[in-house]
Amino acid sequence: MKIQHLVLDDDVHRALKAHKKKAGITVKEFGNSALRAALGIPTKEELIVEKLVGSGKITYDDYTRATAAADQELKEAQKRAVEAVTRDAERETWTVGSWEGREIYRSPDHQVQVVDHWARDEKKTPTPLIVHDESDVWAIVLAGEIHLQVGDKAQTLGPREMVHIRPGTPHVTAPLTRTARALLVFMPALPLAR
Numbered sequence: 487m488k489i490q491h492l493v494l495d496d497d498v499h500r501a502l503k504a505h506k507k508k509a510g511i512t513v514k515e516f517g518n519s520a521l522r523a524a525l526g527i528p529t530k531e532e533l534i535v536e537k538l539v540g541s542g543k544i545t546y547d548d549y550t551r552a553t554a555a556a557d558q559e560l561k562e563a564q565k566r567a568v569e570a571v572t573r574d575a576e577r578e579t580w581t582v583g584s585w586e587g588r589e590i591y592r593s594p595d596h597q598v599q600v601v602d603h604w605a606r607d608e609k610k611t612p613t614p615l616i617v618h619d620e621s622d623v624w625a626i627v628l629a630g631e632i633h634l635q636v637g638d639k640a641q642t643l644g645p646r647e648m649v650h651i652r653p654g655t656p657h658v659t660a661p662l663t664r665t666a667r668a669l670l671v672f673m674p675a676l677p678l679a680r
Contacts, residue, residue, distance in 0.1 A: 567613065567614040567616045584611040598672070619653060622652060630644075633661075636656070
């Protein structure tokens with residue numbers, strides 16, 4: 487059996503040690519029981535499916551087919567997004583839509599990547615639908631205005647505004663002004679370009 491460790495905050499670790507003495511069980515036993523209880527809590531998605539199936543609006547098969555179709559659509563959208571990126575090896579930049587960008591930092595362990603992103607023209611051409619399967623993305627607007635579409639929610643972001651995009655979240659962006667500039671932080675870093 488592979489031993490894996492859960493890294494706890496200091497205050498939680500101290501409280502567990504104190505509780506261990508009172509309860510007479512090990513930290514491992516206590517942690518496992520707490521995590522098993524937490525894993526027993528249904529996800530929002532599971533609750534929605536149960537409600538829809540219970541109401542007779544869909545069957546489990548309908549849900550499975552819809553999920554598979556959505557996964558396929560996202561894969562195709564990601565493929566289109568990758569194909570839409572043009573790389574300029576000489577300038578060490580890439581372009582997509584009306585954006586141009588350059589990696590300015592990548593941690594040695596590839597867990598953090600910082601990208602400078604700026605408007606390359608005034609056309610306001612959006613990116614294709616983008617999905618970062620594994621990376622959290624934080625975008626901080628440095629100048630100008632940026633359009634962001636996440637699902638049905640569209641917003642305009644200006645200087646000093648920030649947004650967090652979770653892994654697997656489809657989104658589209660476009661610079662709305664010629665001065666638009668944003669700093670993007672990816673965790674973990676996107677795969678290196680080939």
